Amino acid sequence: MSEQREDAHFWQAGHLDGLELLSARYIEHRFAPHVHDGYVIAVVEAGAERYRYRGVDHLAGAGSLALINPDEVHTGSKGHDDGWRYRVFYPDVALVRSALEELELPLAGMPAFIGSVHHDPDLVRMFTHLHRLLEANASALEQQTAWREALLALFRRHSRLPEPGAPGREPLAVLHAKELLRERLAEPPSLEELASAVRLSPFHFARTFRRSTGMPPHAWLKQQRLDQARALLRAGCTPAGVAAQLGFADQSHLTRQFKQAYGVGPGEYRNACARSFKTH
Template sequence: MKEAVNQSTDPGIERLCKKRERFIAAPTSDGIERIEAQFYGNMFSPHRHDTYALGITMQGVQTFNYRGEFRASNPGNVIILHPDELHDGGAGTDDGLQYRMLYIEPALLRSGLDRESDPLPFVGEPVINDRVLWAILASVLGELESDVDPLLRDQFVADIAQRLSQHARAPLKQPRFNAADRMDQVRAFLEDNFDRPVQSNELEQIAGMDRFRLIRHFRARFGTTPYRYLMMRRLQKARALMALGQPLAGIAAETGFSDQSHFNRHFRQTYGVSPGRWASLLGQNAH
């Protein structure tokens, strides 16, 4: 994994770069997360989320590898990354990068579609120029220090679902029959039991189908597998504890990971940086 790298060897510039590198995490809300990142060099190693990641580049050039190709986004563009798609991230120039991202759970995005049974939209091009979608994202990414108004939240979920559907080259594939209610029950069970080992036979009893069929249906409805979904709930809880300043040593056990190494490995795979690096960049925002 590559940590943030300052391109210049001038000590004064290096100190300035380090001082300005930061993450800002907005107050959490059901189904969405909002962050701002500002850094230099190659920050994020390859990783994947279980959410849609929608971003606006504010300053600099945002570079990343996605679906086998190198991509770049300039200010004014919108970035669209789909659940479970591997990607990395960095600043494309020596001037550094500043951007804001909205992470929205597939279940919440689905609620904004015309019909909740519709397939999740898949947008083939991850960097687009859509002033309407940019304005929608800016409306909820403009003030990270405050909560999102409930009515605004419902509005932008519906608006985002509509715009993504318009850009979608093809919907995500759906299984031949609808098991939405049972998959919703599986998801609720994972939410309630994220901090303990969950067995496949438990999920089979809830869904009334074998584990492999269950995985296919769950992925079609939520864009990821039950295992990945469970891991993300643990990591979200871990990030919340990190934001409160709790020591990393105790977070692994509190969030259901078998040990510190297990926690560190999954954190890197999901966010592209180590837990210590993430915590340090969050801490810089407090100064």
């Protein structure tokens, strides 16, 4: 990678139910700890990305596939002096489920990726080709066929099916606290208020919440605000309006946190969603 310039292009695939996509080159950009409510499938084309995921530091070099499960905390930064260039797919759970149901598997829940960095040349070629098809706006038939072939091959090779009952193990105190935080995104309760509401000491509650979610309550709240911001931006709300509605200090505060989590600013995200809606 010779040109020392960062660049990021975000868009949605209208023929694939709004599948979110990113093509980017980052050098000094650092992703703050964050989660996605869907899966992350990234193909590293040049350089290397370093990220922390499930308590382990990973290095995804050129020609590798980086996989992240939904709602899993991770970071992102350069693993090479020149940064990294990659192509990323962000399929939501419903989109993945609809594709996997075509396999007629007895799904008791959603599958989880095994491991994170994989050196699988066949899959790298498939997903690189698919990403380019989506970028070039190929025919719906070609896009949808390539998507199913790549996705089903990926989950057959690098995932495991969940055991029945696995999703229900979160402590009730954490579930209740999440409800309270969602209800008060703009003016969140204090740690003491949350702990009192779930009848735990602040220290015990904070430890239980982090153990269950992988992040402290304030970081989880930040992620919920960003998720809601994405939904409002998709609906056409302005970044300034979103910032005011969700309790960000100002628009620049929203922009900074949004880009740290998703690699693009809220204005670019909103515009990409609007272009996808008008086109399809």
